[in-house]
Amino acid sequence: MQIIKTIDSLRQALKPLAKQGKSIGLVPTMGALHAGHGALIKASVNDCDVTVVSVFLNPIQFGKNEDLDKYPKRLEADAKLAESIGADFVFAPSVEEMYPDGDPLTMVRDEALESLYCGAYRPGHFRGVLTVVSKLFLISGADHAYFGEKDYQQVFLIERMVKDLCFDIQIHRVKIVREESGLALSSRNEYLTDEEKARSLGISLGLKQAKEAYDAGERGVMKIRDTVVKSILANRGQVQFVEVVSQKTLQKFNAGMLGPDDKAVILVAAFFGKTRLIDNIELN
């Protein structure tokens, strides 16, 4: 496996492979890889002839008071993990390589959804994500790209961007990987103390209870939502948002009852201590 640091070298490495008809899979990451990323890499290795894992801590998707500086960085360990699963290339460019003129002036935005849910609390986050993901698609020329469903709004926006802008790439959603306890894997879990980690199970427990209630016939939007809120509060978490939204449009179901054709997903963001965690569950 090769670690590549420049855009030109990645293009030089991948173009001949594409010419030979080899399919290229891209797994965009910000590093600090865990088993959730492992599942994305595995899916790409299974589907594609060549797998590229990008490791780039993208500054333009972080707000001023967010965790850019303390985000865990360990390229060597990331490369080892990627290699052990069968990746062919790790693309790890510097910030200067990706943004040679500073923050880009041309950016990709989804004006309808960029300021809802996570975007309401992280202004500029999604345009930073869509911009870097577009660049990674264009740099790699990948045929397939893999994203985890933990970042539900992110993968929804990426799918919409690919459709709206005619990117010639197939997006694959990969299911959330959870610890045995139910906690969704995230690089940010490393920030949690043991005590916060135990309490943070309030999120996955609440989602599980809400899904069980839905499966048992509960269709009241507020009741479903409140089950999750209560579980987080009972574990002394601070709720940022819990919303029941449409899987198809990501628009909120405000109140009332879910109908037989309403495919919903519960989106959650909550703080345990200083750590912000997100999670979700589909109600199917």
Ligand code: PAF
């Ligand atoms: O999900 C992430 O790790 C990032 O948002 C992504 C997609 C790699 C873009 O920087």
